[in-house]
Structure formats: structure tokens, C-alpha cells
Amino acid sequence: MVEKRVWEKNAFHFDNVAKAMLTLFTVSTFEGWPGLLYVSIDSNTEDIGPVHNYxxxxxVYYIIYIIIIAFFMxxxxxGFVIVTFQNEGEQEYKNCCLDKNQRNCIEFALKAKPVRRYIPKNRFQYKIWWFVTSQPFEYAIFVLIMLNTVSLAMKFRGEPEAYTHALDILNLIFTAVFALEFVLKIMAFRFKYYFGDAWNVFDFIIVLGSFIDIVYSEVNIPDLDDTRDTVAAVLYAGSFFSNF
Known part of the structure; x- marks a missing residue:
């Protein structure tokens, strides 16, 4: 079937001022501007269809516009907004004999608040608290999180069964260590102060997720293997930064 060919305008064009401003704004946002560039290059005379590389x-117009408007202007x-805000902020201390660093030190001293820290009075609980808050313990957990993250990233498609079994054993060991960390911190801080810290809540979610991961592994649902490995890697990465 032979039909008459009809040329339709592109959604962004320069036929009127309003559409031209919208087209230039789209180009300045860098969203799909190469497509608009090729349409403009192929554009022909009025009521004539496009010609490739016409x-x-x-x-050159697009490149100059992007350099001047999107980058330079x-x-x-x-920069003008930042300089204006800085100048307005300095007006308050215009007649002050202190320099900027001295004023910042004074403001920090006035706004600083003491950090409240729970310290148990029970002798046995205090020993556990001292152990879980010590730097060697934190560094050890930090290293274990990194090793666990690396072990989760060592899986690959078509891996030997013995290799998979070894990684599963490593996962069980790491999960047991993190569960022990959770128990020790519960004994040191008790539930009230342990869950009062957002990072402790995040660590608890990771430990809970590790147990769920083990349950899924035992149930052996193939469709969820990749998903649970990805989620576990993300959680341990977050725990890595929380202990950093």
C-alpha cells in the first residue's frame, strides 16, 4: 500500500519563541540534547523532510550555547550567590575585632553539648561494657565485616560445590560472631540503651537478616539466591561504614 508521506514536527523545535526557549532549556539540562542536535542538523527548508547531515x-551553535550557558553562566x-551569602554573613561581625577562625571557635564552644554515655555500675556488666567499647574490639568487628563482605562477593555462576560449601561455612561463622557481638552488647547496654542508638538497631537488623539468609539457604529457593546475596552484601557494606 502506497501512502502519502507526512512530515511531523519534533516535540522541540525553533518555530516560535516559546518552543525555542523550551528547547534551549532542555539542552541546558543535558537531558537528551544529542538527539535534538541531530534533529537540528538534519533539518531542511520549510515543509521539506529532513536530510541526513544537511x-x-x-x-557549532549547540556547543557554544552549552559552553557559555550551561558551564560559564x-x-x-x-559563585555570585555564594559570595553574596558570605558578605551578608560578615556584616554582623563588621566591627568585631576577632577574625573568622576565632569567631568560629567561640560559636562552636557556645553550641557544643556534652555527649551522654551509658556506663553500667554493676561490676560484671561494666567489664563487658569496657570490652565491647574498647578500640581493639571495634577494630576486630570492623575487619570481620570487611572479610564477610568480601566472602559474599566471591560467589560466581558455575562454582564448584565444595567452594559453595566452604563459603556457606564462612557465612555461618561470621553470623555466629556477629550474633555473639549482639549478645555482648545487649548484656553491656541492656535493651533500653542498646536500641536507643540507631547504629545498634542497624547492626541488629543485619544480624537478623543473616539468620533469615541462613534459613533461605537451608530451604534452598533458587530464585532468591541472587537477591539475598545482593541484599546481604549491601547490608554488610552499610555495617562497614557504621563501624568506620
Whole structure:
């Protein structure tokens, strides 16, 4: 079937001022501007369809516009705003004999608040608290988290069965160590102060997720293997930064 060919305008064009401003704004956001560039290059005379690479010099206009507007003018505007805010902030201390660093030190001293820390009075509980809050313990947990994250990343498709079994054993060992850490911290801080810290809650979620991971491994659901490994890696990465 032979039909008459009809050329339709692109959604972004320069036929009127409003559409031209919208097109230039789209180009300045860097969203899909290469497509608009090729459409402009292929554009022909009025009521005539596009021709491939009809006007390649149009690319010079786009490049100059992006350099001047998107790079140069935007940076100038941002710099102007920052300088204005700095100048306005300095007006309050215009007649002050202190320099900026001295004023910052005074403001920090006035706004600083003491850090509240739970210290148990029971002798046995205090020993556990001293152990779980010591730097060697924190560094050891930090290293174990890194090793566990690496072990989770060592899986690959088509791995030998013995290799998979060894990684599962490592996962069980790491989970047991992290569960022991949770028990020791519960004994040291008790439930009230342990769950009062957001990072402790995050560590508890990781330990709980590790047990769920073990349960899924025992049930052996193939469709969930990749998902649970990815989630576990992300959780341990977050725990890595929480202990950093």
C-alpha cells in the first residue's frame, strides 16, 4: 500500500519563541540534547523532510550555547550567590575585632553539648561494657565485616560445590560472631540503651537478616539466591561504614 508521506514536527523545535526557549532549556539540562542536535542538523527548508547531515554547522551553535550557558553562566550565578551569602554573613561581625577562625571557635564552644554515655555500675556488666567499647574490639568487628563482605562477593555462576560449601561455612561463622557481638552488647547496654542508638538497631537488623539468609539457604529457593546475596552484601557494606 502506497501512502502519502507526512512530515511531523519534533516535540522541540525553533518555530516560535516559546518552543525555542523550551528547547534551549532542555539542552541546558543535558537531558537528551544529542538527539535534538541531530534533529537540528538534519533539518531542511520549510515543509521539506529532513536530510541526513544537511547542516552540520548547526553543531557549532549547540556547543557554544552549552559552553557559555550551561558551564560559564551557571557557575558565575552560583559563585555570585555564594559570595553574596558570605558578605551578608560578615556584616554582623563588621566591627568585631576577632577574625573568622576565632569567631568560629567561640560559636562552636557556645553550641557544643556534652555527649551522654551509658556506663553500667554493676561490676560484671561494666567489664563487658569496657570490652565491647574498647578500640581493639571495634577494630576486630570492623575487619570481620570487611572479610564477610568480601566472602559474599566471591560467589560466581558455575562454582564448584565444595567452594559453595566452604563459603556457606564462612557465612555461618561470621553470623555466629556477629550474633555473639549482639549478645555482648545487649548484656553491656541492656535493651533500653542498646536500641536507643540507631547504629545498634542497624547492626541488629543485619544480624537478623543473616539468620533469615541462613534459613533461605537451608530451604534452598533458587530464585532468591541472587537477591539475598545482593541484599546481604549491601547490608554488610552499610555495617562497614557504621563501624568506620
Amino acid at each position: 547542516r552540520p554547522m548547526v553543531a 551557571v557557575n558565575i550565578f552560583v
